[in-house]
Amino acid sequence: MTGLVTCRNSRSRLLFVTSNMNKVLEAKSILGKFGIVFKHLNLKYPEIQAESLRVIASESARYLYERLSNPLFIEDSGLFIDALGGFPGPYSSYTYKTIGNNGILKLMEGTSRRSARFESVVVYIDSPKSIHIFTGVVKGTISSTIRGQKWGFDPIFIPEGKSQTYAEMGFDEKQMVSHRRIALEKFAFWMVKKL
């Protein structure tokens, strides 16, 4: 789509900081189409407790930039269920590890209001005063059973207008409706225009 987007020297090459290899693959596939190259830094970093993914990810990006002094981006996502007041939201990973999909389905038993949304937030930072946030939101519903084998809440989330859960879709099909793809694409369009 455009020329290769890299910084002038290797020390300031764009970094994607994450300890989740699935995110790396998804980002490579999406940003690659825009000619954007990044280096993966496999690192866990602190996240604050807050109800907004934007706040959590911005704080983490600031923390990382202070230590790395290098342009970087991170991604955070969560499932927000309306009938549960937004739960599990920012604590989706912990909730998945503890009560899992079975726990969510149990909480939703007898609930006809099954609307939910998956949110992804990509935060890019290249100076202490320059933070840019890109969000992807996919609305959908919570299924009544676990359908499909993938990680996280993918087996219980049916995107709007579809009949399959995220987990029942193939990689390409999922990417077509993925909240993370939307956020990463917004970031990519912005990066390409910026240069």
Place this chain on the structure above:
Amino acid sequence: MTGLVTCRNSRSRLLFVTSNMNKVLEAKSILGKFGIVFKHLNLKYPEIQAESLRVIASESARYLYERLSNPLFIEDSGLFIDALGGFPGPYSSYTYKTIGNNGILKLMEGTSRRSARFESVVVYIDSPKSIHIFTGVVKGTISSTIRGQKWGFDPIFIPEGKSQTYAEMGFDEKQMVSHRRIALEKFAFWMVKKL
């Protein structure tokens, strides 16, 4: 029990940083018996995401000390339910605000393993390299219905050896078996010895 524990001038008087007035009352009652006087600083502060209350509270204490440069303590607590892999644990406040006691009881429906523990962590800091942690743990079980009117998960937690939930007990009775009292008393004994 001993003389008044204060620092040499008012600028370095011991601070208790919390936005929760109930914690202030509990701390005044317990530390007061030891002659320990503190100043309440009504402030919300960042907490990181982690599975251990000790880690979360230590990081917050460091953060506050960096900004206030004054001896201070904070308290954090959570309910850890064995059958739910420790959930809600460090995210007890958020979980209470979203799915509440009804949500926890729903998750526990049909579960005979009802063991749980309430944990309290008090962290005291008086220099960047001097952090002291005091914990209070009370084992118990999750009730099958909501019993009592108090805040948080008190209406569904029955301490070991008791038949009432935390919420059904009066203030004094609750303090006798409170996880927060245990942690605050450990802190008080240590403070008194220190001086």
